[in-house]
Amino acid sequence: MAISHDIGLFFPFKLNRPLTKEEKQSRFVQGKRRKVFGEAAVLDLDTVIRMNSSYLEVVDKFYPTKGYVxxxxxxxxxxxxxxxxxxxxxxxxxxxxxxxxxxxxxxxxxxxxxxxxxxLKDWFRKTHYPVRFNRKKKLVHIYQVSGGVITVPWGDVFFTTSKQRISYCIVGHLLSDDKETVLNTFSFGYVGQREELSLYWEFIRCYMEEDCLEELAETVLFCPPVEKQKEGYIAGLQRLMQIDSRGDWLLLVLNLPFALVESLARYIAMQTSKIPQWPQDVLDACAVEPNDSINIGAENNPVHRWRTVLANETREAYDTKNQRLKLANQEIKAKLDAKYKTVPELE
Missing domain, CATH: 4.10.860 (DNA Excision Repair, Uvrb; Chain A)
Incomplete structure (x- = not known):
């Protein structure tokens, strides 16, 4: 059962207000490496729809829980x-x-x-509300819940942490000229534990600012199948049933009836909603080079998806995947260490 993070969809973000002390303290700053712990340098957390040398498109924070409410x-x-x-x-x-x-x-x-x-906030809307990070032009293209699209400079967005009950996500605030008043807010990507937000932020920041695209591409193992199509029933059920280890099998069985009900609501939500369409000016701004060596999407997803969902991969596949992630993260860390001679910003 997914964790719902409904502020911004079922209930509007609070706008025309000053930044809070917590938001200032939890800010994710562009242009600065953020301290992360452990072997991982970045995490994409299965949010990437499309990644190439021109843009990185990710799902919104409501996509993982679509159908839950x-x-x-x-x-x-x-x-x-x-x-x-x-x-x-x-x-x-x-x-x-x-x-x-x-x-x-x-x-x-x-x-x-x-x-x-x-x-009806979930049904008959959009299948998802994507956000595009335009690396070449340093822009952020935001597909809003209202249906409109706005484009803002990467450096003008105030990124910070948003908390709702027990879960966290990253939101972007668009501020007035006084740099204190919140005029608009958007969210994207991952909803879950706070500890992983720094790794997710570093994935986004490194894509926009660092010279490690090939290594970042190696860390993307799965892309939600929503680009120019509606998510099918099986794909939705797999998202709801995914577990981290075989130790969760019993919990999975106990939650199966709830997952089946939620999967039906999710499927109806997807089938009654429209696929978001980017306007032509955004498509032009995100033009991809014909021979781009980096092009990651759902077509690259592993064939045996159910094995991953049920934490039942073969030992060989599991070891190969982890070795790939380990090497990619080591290379990213090495590049960042070489560039940033000072101590990374603490969390």
Whole structure:
């Protein structure tokens, strides 16, 4: 079951307000290497839709949990409908009490409308709201939840941490001239534990600023299959069922009924939503060289996806994957160490 991070979709971001102390303290600064711990230098966290030498396109933070809230809203609407039908049988057919039935119908209809309001925030919208990081022109192209597209200079965005309940993500604030007032906010990519945000930020920052594209490409193992297409049912189910180790198999079995319900709501959400289309000016700004040696997308995804989802890869495949990641991260760290002679910024 995914962690929902619904601020920005079901509830709007707070705008026209000053930056908070926490946001200033948790800022991710462009142009500065960030201190990370462990062997990994970067993490893409399965958010990359397309990566080449011109741009990096990632999913929004709502994509991993699409269908999560809708599954509850769908269940509540069905329960209310069943309740209304049961009351109709008793009130009309058994007792002939039409006024009482109409009164209860009015109350239940209000409840259904309330739940439908949230459900339609997820259904009949966009399959996802991508963000493109334009490396060549140092721009960020943002597909907003409202449907509009805005483009801003990479250096003008105030990136920081956003917390909701137990999960965290990175958001970008667009500030007024006073550099204090938040005029607009967008989110992207990963939602989860705070410890991984620095690694994810370094992946984005290194793509935009460092000379290590080939090494970064080696760290991307899976791309969500949403570029110019709608996610299929199996792909959605795999995302909901993915576990980290075989020790989670029991938990997976226990959560399977919930995952199946959520997968249905997710599939409906995907099929009723439209694929986002970038305007021509963004496509022109992100033009890709014909012979670009870096071109990573869903077509490069591993064939045996279910083995990865269920943490059941063969030992050979598992070791090969980890060796690939280890070498790529070592090379990235070596390049960053050579460039930044000073101590990296602490988390």
């Amino acid at each position: 809708a599954s509850f809203m769908m269940a509540f609407c069905l329960l209310f409908t069943v309740f209304i039908l049961a009351i109709a049988k008793v009130a009309i057919f058994n007792n002939g009490n039409v006024p009482a039935f109409l009164f209860i119908l009015l109350i239940c209809s209000a409840g259904i409308c309330f739940f439908l309001r949230f459900l």
